Structure formats: structure tokens, C-alpha cells
Amino acid sequence: MNPYFHLWHLSIPSFGLMLWCAAVAAAFLMDRSFKRAGLNADAVSMVAVTVIAGIIGAKLWHVLDTPIEFRQEGWRVLWDSAGFAWFGGLVFGITALLAQGWWARIGALRTLDLAAPSAAVGYGIGRIGCFLSGDGCYGIPTNLPWGMSFPNGLEPVFVPVHPTPIYECLAGLAIGWWLWRRAGKPHAVGLILGQYLILSGLARFLVEFIRRNPKVLWDLSNAQLASVGSVIAGFILVIWVASHKRSTPEQSEHAAQRV
Secondary structure, X not given: XXXXXXXXXXXXXXXXXXXXXXXXXXXXXXXXXXXXOOOOOOHHHHHHHHXXXXXXXXXXXXXXXXXXXXXXXHHHHHHOOOOOOHHHHHHHHHHHHHHHHHHOOOOHHHHHHHHHHHHHHHHHHHHHHHHHHOOOOOEOEOOXXXXXXXXXXXXXXXXXXXXXXXXXXXXXXXXXXXXXXXHOOOOEXXXXXXXXXXXXXXXXXXXXXXXXXXEEEOOEEHHHHHHHHHHHHXXXXXHHHHHHOOEOHHHHHHHHHHO
């Protein structure tokens, strides 16, 4: 755990560095997705715009989620290296992708399908930044052998707690691997996105039981309520896709060639 990497006279925030690594990995994977689908769109630019939108959304949602912190620190909370809400980043990121997919004439829903593996992997790598910086995203105290303390973190903790960013990293990478493999097989447009919403929402819902976030309703945190919405939306999308059976353009072309 190291909030800053020191290089000569420079202090590089570990969170920012890992965010950059997450963006690079997501751009690479999305570029591969585009090439596999036979598209010439600029995946790197799309990821860059999405990352910026996601950061803005994550900070704004964090402010809405913790109004007490905003009242105490004022607008400077928006520039703090800590405090990023998963749901806000998800909503703003999806909105940015929808707009870019429409503009590039790929199709909004198809763009989200192509981006889903990248989003899962990028999120997983980004959580390592939270772990290294010790920004408070860790869990409740534990006696498990892998429990960790964060005495030098941005929010110090001196007793062993669940390293929940590590759990989320592993979950994100596993979800990304599954979606990438599934996207390489014949599927209807929207199916990969639906699975992403279900799997990522379920992962966040479960990890919240051992995180330190306050409960707001039915003994659930804000992130858990948002996760429930994500899972429900994912199931609705999967059911809708199954009933419409709309194939991707390349699958339709292959089917036409077989006739």
C-alpha cells in the first residue's frame, strides 16, 4: 500500500497511475473487440471520452452519496483523489458510450456490447489504485489471514480489514474474461451488456456486505440499491434480447452467405 510513488522530485499518486493503466488496458481490449467485429472506429478516443465522463460521474455521485462530506469540505471534495462512486461512473460512462456509438453509426446497444469486457477489466485494474492509495474503500475488520491494515493510507486504518479492492479487482477481471469469451461466440445484440449489468451488479452487491459504507434503506447501502437496479436492468435486457433475437451485423452477413 503506497499512496504515492516518488520519482526524483515527482510524487505520482498511485490511484492516478492505476487509473491510467486501467484506461490503457480498456482501450486495448476495446480496440481488439472492434477489430474482431470488423469495425474501423477509433476505440482509443471512445475509451478516453468514456473515462473522463466516468470520473466526473463518479465524483458527482460521491457528493450526492455523502452530503456531509460536501458540507464539511466544500467544492474541494471534487478534486480530492479519494471518493469515487461506482454507480455514478457507470451511468455517465454508459451515457458517453451511447452517444459515441450513435455518432460512429455502430449502434448504441452494439457499442455497449463491444465495450462491456473492457469496462469490467478496466474497473478491476482501477480498484488496485484504491488499494494502493488506501482511500477508504476497504472493508470491515476481519480475522482472516489475508486481512490488512492501512496505517499510511489516505484514510488510515490500524486494524486488519477486508482488502475489498482486491476482491473487486479479481471479480472485475473474471467478469471481463467471461464477457470477452462470450462476445467471441454468436450472440444477439444487447446480450453481452445484459450479462455485464447482472454480473457487475451482483459482484458489487455482495462485496458491500463487508465494506464500510453506511446503510440507508432495508439495511442496504446506496451502492447495493444501485446494484439491485443494475441486476434488474440486466435481466430485463437479456429477456428482451431473447424475445427479439436481433443478431449482430457480421452474424447476419454470415447467415446470408450460407443461403
